[in-house]
Amino acid sequence: MNENETNWGIAGHEWAVDYLRRSLLNERGAHAYLFAGPAHIGKSLLALRLAQALVCELGGPDPCRTCRGCKRAAKGNHPDVRTMSLEHQAAAAATSTKADAARSKELKIGTIREWQRDIDLRPFEARRRVFILEDADALNESAANAMLKTLEEPPPYAVLILVAHGAGDLLPTIVSRCRVLRLRPLPRKTVAHTLQQRYNVATEDAELVAAWSGGRIGWAIASVENPDLLDQQQQRLDELVRLGVASRVERMRWAEERAKEYRGEAGAAVEWVRLWQSWWRDVLLVRAGNPHAITHLDRRHELEELAQTVSLDQVQRFLQQLDAVHEQLAANVNPQLAFENVTLHVPA
Numbered sequence: 001m002n003e004n005e006t007n008w009g010i011a012g013h014e015w016a017v018d019y020l021r022r023s024l025l026n027e028r029g030a031h032a033y034l035f036a037g038p039a040h041i042g043k044s045l046l047a048l049r050l051a052q053a054l055v056c057e058l059g060g061p062d063p064c065r066t067c068r069g070c071k072r073a074a075k076g077n078h079p080d081v082r083t084m085s086l087e088h089q090a091a092a093a094a095t096s097t098k099a100d101a102a103r104s105k106e107l108k109i110g111t112i113r114e115w116q117r118d119i120d121l122r123p124f125e126a127r128r129r130v131f132i133l134e135d136a137d138a139l140n141e142s143a144a145n146a147m148l149k150t151l152e153e154p155p156p157y158a159v160l161i162l163v164a165h166g167a168g169d170l171l172p173t174i175v176s177r178c179r180v181l182r183l184r185p186l187p188r189k190t191v192a193h194t195l196q197q198r199y200n201v202a203t204e205d206a207e208l209v210a211a212w213s214g215g216r217i218g219w220a221i222a223s224v225e226n227p228d229l230l231d232q233q234q235q236r237l238d239e240l241v242r243l244g245v246a247s248r249v250e251r252m253r254w255a256e257e258r259a260k261e262y263r264g265e266a267g268a269a270v271e272w273v274r275l276w277q278s279w280w281r282d283v284l285l286v287r288a289g290n291p292h293a294i295t296h297l298d299r300r301h302e303l304e305e306l307a308q309t310v311s312l313d314q315v316q317r318f319l320q321q322l323d324a325v326h327e328q329l330a331a332n333v334n335p336q337l338a339f340e341n342v343t344l345h346v347p348a
């Protein structure tokens with residue numbers, strides 16, 4: 001079923017929309033869902049649409065997106081649709097004395113308890129109360145255990161939607177109590193098509209942004225709405241390419257900057273690593289005689305030149321080191337060491 005027929009307005013993920021519609025039609029749905037998958041692929045929008053379908057004044061299973069219920073849910077001010085996330089936690093902390101929570105990378109038990117007090121309230125206007133927990137993979141252990149209690153015995157009117165970047169970081173006991181929908185990055189052509197149809201992007205640009213997005217539709221849309229992001233991406237790539245011939249001092253300085261960035265906002269530093277991975281994967285693809293699958297379509301000549309100067313073995317080893325950076329950061333290795341280690345081993 002395509003997006004126009006269902007009114008969910010979701011690019012891709014047709015099977016997930018179809019599944020949710022059917023579960024709403026057949027048995028009024030589940031009490032807890034978990035939407036898991038990489039960042040920026042549409043999980044939060046899917047959660048919002050499900051919430052709208054549950055509180056829509058026309059009764060679902062599709063959100064009409066025009067009634068008062070749907071509109072207020074979208075604006076975040078429906079009394080029966082509640083969202084909690086690291087960002088909400090930080091905003092609440094900033095207005096109180098709990099300053100330590102303001103920059104936390106974990107969802108804390110106090111935050112979850114407050115949210116649970118809300119869950120105990122009966123619906124104000126709709127038939128259901130919907131609770132969206134973003135960043136569910138950031139629940140710390142005690143917060144996760146507190147969540148379990150609600151998942152085991154949710155009030156009959158409550159629907160919980162957990163949104164997580166990877167289900168692997170969640171307690172298995174939490175995962176097992178949810179209907180799990182694992183969402184994948186969208187096919188490149190779905191992203192390109194969406195950019196052309198909805199945002200009037202020219203074909204060639206749409207294909208390039210779609211390739212860059214790696215199937216992350218949210219990233220692609222943000223880039224089209226804010227072209228500075230695309231310029232920034234090109235500048236970053238230039239910088240990464242230059243690192244291959246930079247002095248040791250320059251490399252160390254780069255690692256220091258990334259570490260500083262990581263301590264502020266982890267996502268920004270991780271984005272650099274991702275970009276670097278896409279670049280060297282392209283070098284591999286070009287070497288393998290498959291240049292049509294590359295991400296950096298606009299730099300094919302540069303990639304071809306590079307592919308001739310480095311060995312396959314070097315590239316594969318470097319890609320493994322880039323992979324390891326993600327693991328090291330997740331394991332709380334000193335970020336500066338992690339970035340230094342990788343920047344000293346760029347194939348050249």
Ligand SMILES: [Zn+2]
Pocket residue numbers: 052055056057058063064065066067068069070071
């Ligand atoms: Zn509606």
